[in-house]
Amino acid sequence: MSEPGQIPDRMFNALVDERLSPRVERETRLALEADPQTSERAAAWQRQSEALHAALAPIARESLPLSMMLKLRNNAPxxxxxxxxxxxxxxxxxxxxxxxxxxxxxxxxxxxxxxx
Known part of the structure; x- marks a missing residue:
């Protein structure tokens, strides 16, 4: 990370999506504990991510239309x-x-x- 208290947006995004390595996640969480304002920002990102997942989950579970499946099959390498x-x-x-x-x-x- 760059400097304490300065967590870039890409780190918040990776933290919310659980895509950080264990070491970087531990460092990021320690930085969040040290700065309550940044910690609240991370919590807001987490709530937003959960709301998006909840809102879009039904769409994500839908099967693809037959026409799209045929196009994907024909364009496969x-x-x-x-x-x-x-x-x-x-x-x-x-x-x-x-x-x-x-x-x-x-x-x-x-x-x-x-x-x-």
Missing amino acids: PEWHRDPTFWLYLATFAAGIAVGLAIDFAWPTVRIYIGV
Whole structure:
């Protein structure tokens, strides 16, 4: 945290959403205990978050319309084993390895012919 008594909004948001690491949460709660005005502000954020969750919970539980589910299914990225680009990259890599090994194997013979 920056300095005691100065907790940025992003920290309040992360604290209310329970997304802080244990160490940072402990430091933030200690800072809140030291400053009653900031502590009241955090409590207001918590009440606001709980009110929003309560108000929007029924909407969040609704199932998606069929048209939206079909759009999401059609726009889903292809799985890696069905992606032709993946196999093209893999084949190119394997061909490069094969050519490199062939050159390494044939190099002593090639040196004799070219006089190196």
